[in-house]
Amino acid sequence: MTATLTWPHVQRAVLTFAFDVREGFVEITRHSLAVIGLAVVALALTLLARPNLQQVASETLMGWLQLRQVEQSVPLEAPIPMAAARSTASPMQDLSSDQAAVTRWLSNKYKVSKEPLAALVSEAWSLGERSQIAPTLLLAVMAIESRFNPFAHGNQGGLGLMQIEPDAHIAALSPFGGRLAAFDPLTNLRVGTRHLQSLIQDTGTLEEALRLYAAASGQGNNDQYVDRVLAEQKLLDNLSKGQKTALTDKNNAALQRSPQTQM
Numbered sequence: 001m002t003a004t005l006t007w008p009h010v011q012r013a014v015l016t017f018a019f020d021v022r023e024g025f026v027e028i029t030r031h032s033l034a035v036i037g038l039a040v041v042a043l044a045l046t047l048l049a050r051p052n053l054q055q056v057a058s059e060t061l062m063g064w065l066q067l068r069q070v071e072q073s074v075p076l077e078a079p080i081p082m083a084a085a086r087s088t089a090s091p092m093q094d095l096s097s098d099q100a101a102v103t104r105w106l107s108n109k110y111k112v113s114k115e116p117l118a119a120l121v122s123e124a125w126s127l128g129e130r131s132q133i134a135p136t137l138l139l140a141v142m143a144i145e146s147r148f149n150p151f152a153h154g155n156q157g158g159l160g161l162m163q164i165e166p167d168a169h170i171a172a173l174s175p176f177g178g179r180l181a182a183f184d185p186l187t188n189l190r191v192g193t194r195h196l197q198s199l200i201q202d203t204g205t206l207e208e209a210l211r212l213y214a215a216a217s218g219q220g221n222n223d224q225y226v227d228r229v230l231a232e233q234k235l236l237d238n239l240s241k242g243q244k245t246a247l248t249d250k251n252n253a254a255l256q257r258s259p260q261t262q263m
Helices: 007-049 051-073 097-109 114-131 135-146 166-176 179-183 185-203 206-219 221-259
Strands: none
Touching: 007 135, 007 179, 097 114, 097 135, 097 166, 097 221, 114 135, 135 185, 135 221, 166 179, 166 185, 179 185, 185 206
């Protein structure tokens, strides 16, 4: 006769299967824990027998914990530097009296804020000492080429304050970050100064060097360009010299008013 599968038989079969699974899991867990325990005991005995391994293990563990602590303390986003630290600007009080006079005059004439101009004037003075080019000449070239607009774009591809052509000066721009560095005011001023210095050395005269500079930047009438640059430089020189003369006269007057030292 064929056995009939009833509900009680199904329940007993399911319970039996569940019991066997639980017993098997418990048995596997028991053996696994035993193996782990033996491994821990063996490791402990090894470390006790060899102190040098114990020191290495301790240092490795501490290093891992410190690394994890550093990783967890790092913010998800890198901190953004303050905008003031990224700008090309200097306080006016950092300038000498003649530099400040030139900065104020250029600021009024070309409608540029004093602080960015102060950084350019200070850099022009520094570059002038190293290149033996008058800083007022460098400022005059910037005035005529771009009116102190660091993002100016010329008809022949010149960029920035001194209208340098990036492809022609890629070697000089590379240390500063490549072609786009031409838009950085100080980088543009440094590369333009180097270019002008090279032209002066090659031609032997300032006027001829300025003519070649004008041709490269697409200024058109080269003689007119030379006249404009030199006229601008003369104005700046007079401001600088006038400020120095006024300061000298003031100092002399102060000395004359001071009481004579009795001998």
